[in-house]
Amino acid sequence: MIIKPTLRDRPGAWALSDYPEGTYWEAGYLTQKNAGWRSERPVIDKEKCTGCLQCYLYCPDGTIDSDLNIDCDFCKGCGICAKICRVSAIRMEGETR
Amino acid sequence: MNARELTKDEYFFGHKACAGCGGALAVRIAMKVLGKNAYAALPAGCMSAVGFNFPQLCFANNAIISTFAGTASMLTGIEAGLRAQGATDFTAVGFAGDGGTADIGIQALSGAIDRGDDILYICYDNEAYMNTGVQKSGLSPFGAKTTTTPAGERIRGNIRPKKRMFEIAAAHGIAYAATASVGYLNDYMDKIAKAKTIRGTKYIHVIAPCPVGWGTRTDETIELARDIADTGLWPLAEYENGVFRLTKRAREPFADPQNYFKKQSRFRHLTAGDIAAITADRDLNWEKIKKEYEGS
Ligand SMILES: Cc1ncc(C[n+]2csc(CCOP(=O)(O)OP(=O)(O)O)c2C)c(N)n1
Ligand code: SF4
Numbered sequence: 298m299i300i301k302p303t304l305r306d307r308p309g310a311w312a313l314s315d316y317p318e319g320t321y322w323e324a325g326y327l328t329q330k331n332a333g334w335r336s337e338r339p340v341i342d343k344e345k346c347t348g349c350l351q352c353y354l355y356c357p358d359g360t361i362d363s364d365l366n367i368d369c370d371f372c373k374g375c376g377i378c379a380k381i382c383r384v385s386a387i388r389m390e391g392e393t394r
Numbered sequence: 395m396n397a398r399e400l401t402k403d404e405y406f407f408g409h410k411a412c413a414g415c416g417g418a419l420a421v422r423i424a425m426k427v428l429g430k431n432a433y434a435a436l437p438a439g440c441m442s443a444v445g446f447n448f449p450q451l452c453f454a455n456n457a458i459i460s461t462f463a464g465t466a467s468m469l470t471g472i473e474a475g476l477r478a479q480g481a482t483d484f485t486a487v488g489f490a491g492d493g494g495t496a497d498i499g500i501q502a503l504s505g506a507i508d509r510g511d512d513i514l515y516i517c518y519d520n521e522a523y524m525n526t527g528v529q530k531s532g533l534s535p536f537g538a539k540t541t542t543t544p545a546g547e548r549i550r551g552n553i554r555p556k557k558r559m560f561e562i563a564a565a566h567g568i569a570y571a572a573t574a575s576v577g578y579l580n581d582y583m584d585k586i587a588k589a590k591t592i593r594g595t596k597y598i599h600v601i602a603p604c605p606v607g608w609g610t611r612t613d614e615t616i617e618l619a620r621d622i623a624d625t626g627l628w629p630l631a632e633y634e635n636g637v638f639r640l641t642k643r644a645r646e647p648f649a650d651p652q653n654y655f656k657k658q659s660r661f662r663h664l665t666a667g668d669i670a671a672i673t674a675d676r677d678l679n680w681e682k683i684k685k686e687y688e689g690s
């Protein structure tokens with residue numbers, strides 16, 4: 298198991314007693330995705346990819362894992378991965394609704 | 395260090411930083427090198443604002459918001475507390491912005507270095523007070539347009555040079571200090587890994603472009619962070635045992651600063667004369683570096 302903040306089931310409304318008494322709480326506790334920010338999403342062409350892992354390394358959000366799976370729940374579509382790729386194996390595709 | 399040597403763990407994830415944020419990358423990568431036994435303190439600034447939005451808490455390790463001026467003193471306390479509890483394998487690490495470091499937190503930082511406290515202080519430098527809407531800090535570079543240093547006809551942006559925080563930290567006789575850039579992460583990771591093993595105070599100053607404050611595209615963060623090193627404007631260096639050393643030497647002739655400035659709207663107003671003055675300053679700095687660091 299890797300260590301990483303994870304999404305929790307957050308009950309809709311918190312009762313007062315659900316809140317901590319001081320400013321402390323469990324680490325790595327997520328209640329929201331960041332997907333709504335994106336207008337473009339990265340798509341990796343696994344044929345072209347050489348496995349250099351520069352996209353994994355340079356992602357400010359840690360949304361590409363070292364097996365090159367992209368977590369589209371948290372990718373903000375910045376495009377850094379597409380630019381850093383030396384063999385242009387990542388292209389940014391427009392999000393359609 | 396390279397990507398393959400990093401843990402798969404993610405300690406800074408789910409945060410609300412803007413797309414393409416250099417500061418978020420600096421924190422994420424440092425945490426991956428330091429691992430779960432790092433206890434982090436962050437003052438006011440973008441990284442605490444985007445990392446702690448209760449109940450969205452984006453550090454997987456122990457992390458806390460410090461007072462603005464007290465990043466270093468809180469680290470001192472964390473380190474002493476852990477030591478008193480018998481812990482041995484841990485790092486007390488701070489992530490403070492340029493404003494939180496060179497202006498607001500400089501006294502606490504200076505005190506910690508003076509005492510030789512066993513802490514790692516990382517300044518992620520986006521060259522302005524970004525979280526409150528881009529005000530000039532002591533680390534904003536000459537010429538930069540911010541909301542408090544607007545670009546007019548007579549005064550074109552910031553009239554003051556960037557404080558030399560790396561040298562200021564070194565001048566204390568600190569155990570270890572380094573400059574870095576998120577554009578060259580292998581170099582940055584080497585420095586974090588080294589700092590982790592050194593006892594005493596460590597200061598790492600990492601350039602972390604901010605698309606919002608710099609007026610750049612979100613996908614340009616890394617190339618800008620490379621440009622600033624490649625132009626010779628930000629030498630990648632370290633200071634250890636009283637000796638300065640370049641770690642990743644920019645190739646000469648340096649890349650033209652003009653291209654670096656042109657990409658950013660905060661510098662768009664600069665005249666050819668302004669850029670020539672900045673370039674002359676850079677050359678003077680390198681003369682000094684060659685003499686002092688390299689003895690030539
Ligand atoms: C004592 C105090 N003064 C002022 C503020 C307002 N404030 C919050 S974040 C911030 C900017 C911090 O700038 P910097 O340290 O460069 O970090 P950045 O936001 O750029 O990442 C300011 C002025 C505050 N939170 N507390
Ligand atoms: S304003 Fe700049 S430093 Fe702050 S989160 Fe956004 S990109 Fe990062």
Ligand SMILES: [Mg+2]
Nearest residue numbers: 491492522524
């Ligand atoms: Mg700042």
